[in-house]
Amino acid sequence: MTGAKQIRFDNLPGWHREDHQKAYSAFHASASYLLDNPPKSHGDEVDIDALLACAQKALELGPELGADQARNFFEDHFELANLDEEGFVTGYFEPSFEGSRTQSADYPVPLHTRPNDLVMVTKDQDISHLSSETSFARKLDDNSLTYHVNRSEVMDGALDGQDLELVWLKNWVDAFVIHIQGSARIDLHDGSIMRVAFDGKSGHPYCSLGKRLIETGIFTKDTITMDKLVAYLRDQGQESLDLLRQNPSYIFFKEQKDLPLEYGPLAAAQIPLLPMRSLAIDRNCRTFGIPVWIETCLPQGKNALVPCKQLFFAHDTGSAIQGEARGDLFIGTGAEAGSFAGRIKQQARFTLFLPKRSR
Template structure:
């Protein structure tokens, strides 16, 4: 962890070391499943270290633990549990304001076409050549501190256009569509989720993955609808939100433009059908084990123990006591005990993800210091 991230954590949260015995349900979890997800991160981290990428070096202690894990790629559940207990220290993370909070996300699947027609007319855009991503914790000359991307012009850096301007044509020929969808609401949901499966008319499935964003702040349109009295938080689901967007096209257009953030995509042809989408760590996500975290505070690959509830329906939940792996991030995932639970792909995963807006106990497993 960088000195800046450590200082930010101390400012934002109380960190309390715990014994594994204090984690209710720890013994009953499927540690082998968590270990398999952890190995995905380890292979990526070990490869990054071998490539000597100076811009984002792997955390030393975590890399040491990863290399130990890679020497035993198929442990038994008992061996996997002992590995986590031997190499990590649980640390409860309690925000100084509020508490831990967990939402869900998924990989949507929609119908689409590579060419526009009367049905498929809403584009997903490729990353423009003039988009410059601002490195974490840095600020480019001439930009406000909060902006996370810019465009490079002959006069220097300037803020990238917001959603409304991009949809109105501000990018011109730089806005190259990679696929077309039926409804603006479908495209918006893909922007929020960061990936999708697009079923084309010839029966093939195109995978699209996050390729960049305009760096503008994210605003939840669901929260805006609740504030306006269009829906209430307790009964809001993804299906209801999608239905509202489809049934109110003009108000929906104005509403979606309240979210200035805009996402660009690429075709992820390297993914096998069984693979999850690519997360922020650059590896396929694992349903039920991959967690999006605040990347400015937590390193990719860290195990995180969650203790809370998973909704089955609006009025029914089941206990959530599970070891997750930090493998993704998101513009709305901000704070020391803020997580986003990856449910998988398709409609049922979307239904479950849309129900999850619950408090959670957030315990990070920090690697024990190594010499």
Template sequence: TLPDDKRGFVTAFYEPELEVSATRDDVWKYPIYNRPDDLIDLDDDNRPSHIDPYYAFALEKDGQISEYPDRRAIDQGYLEGRGLEIAYAKSKVDLFFVHVQGAARLRFTDGSLKRITYSAKAGHRFSPIGRLLLDRGELDPATISMQTIRQWLQDHPDQVDEVLWHNRSYIFFREAAVEGLDLGPIAAAKVPLVAGRSLAVDRLIHTFGFPFFIQSQSLTHLDDGKPFARLMLALDTGSAIVGPARGDIFTGSGDEAGELAGTVRNPADFTILIPKEAAERYS
């Protein structure tokens, strides 16, 4: 086995279920937005020289293209009054983690259920708030997880905005079909995610649909105490998933899946399976 600093690394993601209201009031006040019409796709043909090549989206206003307003500006009302709201959450922190996951089930106050999935982003780089809290000495590297980050935010309500705004990235959503709740949301590969078998990878390196065998001796809580060793399909991607041996395991939907996903941060070995004929071309 390779030393940890030479191996790959896995985390996990899930589909949260978020309590929402169709209308805004003093309790339900944090909007989930559809993609705005002034957000445009960027490519090499229309990207101005002053915008970082990383940016895939930007603001087009009065014939000029510039960076789109970030999380702080949007939280402070940049998109208000434009009719873009899908629903309203009562927890800014819960909504932030929906942004991180990129999809959710919405449970409305009347009991009805909708699904939302990623539509676009404001364009800015994903900046993990866990890294910020580690750098500040607020959390222990040995125990950091989604759960410890959430607990820190709960314990420091006066610092929530500052910390969340550190991640300038902002996600826009679209409504998705609710059918097939036994399956996960539709992945970037245009098929439903399957818990424990679907993997998010770096889309700039890997091709969707390729099988990976993932092994991690230290990741044991997903398989009843046994080391993780499973064949998975590359079906999704994410802005935090960067590198050839970096993967994000889909654990399912709801709170239980979130508890499983939140503590996955493990070294892992990645084996990609390709046809013999293709392998011979690389030998």
């Protein structure tokens, strides 16, 4: 692992002020999922057996520990690796929209399930002709891989008639927000609630509409937020469709059942997201499941920033999350969480909690 140096817990800024009980409870909540779906070690060179041993120990200790016990759990089972480079964090959330299981004039826009010919790319497959971002691709009859349909083609009906519609929404902007966040809670018109989560993407490189609107002078880096971007798209009416077509990456979803309402959706690590504890990372650099200490400032009120120094857990990933010192904080569900998440664009420092290797 490059760009990291070992430090002591006594030298970790803010560690003594952390709510160690809540941090431990968050790790315990993920423990059984880690054991059921062991992650692969990536650039942080995590000893997976040691990580799973930490998860097993947490299950044996139970979901709640005293403050001192909880602090000792982390200090006894992990060692610290501080990343030298300056990092950056953003926020994401689980949006909530109205929808229907059946198409109608009020609900004309679908979210789609994954097509049968869309497969996850493995390391032994040649995708040199595709984007470096490609993690899913269409498998052809000769077993070669190519891009699947892009967003513009889907909007023109390329998936119609294939029985891939999972749920129907009011408009393409609602669908776009769900695609960006990778999950959603859908309030169905029959009064029930549906949870949907990421299940693959078309393989095309992601194009940020926010960056496009900054380049054209609609926003600046200082003025753009997710709320403002979505409001702008809604104000454009039919013209917003032309903007949406500029991002060719298209996301597919699956329904998630039996998730506790206090949790977010199931993350890429197959762990339910925990508000203000789960973190999306670059899965090429970080290993799912490890604790990550983040030192940053978060927005409060209209213009204020307040220090945040606490433990998050690498549960998720995302197309826009690239680099060793890059993270996306899961805030929660609904409009208020979305407004807060959209304002988070902060410099940060990262310290990895690496499980101590088996002796």
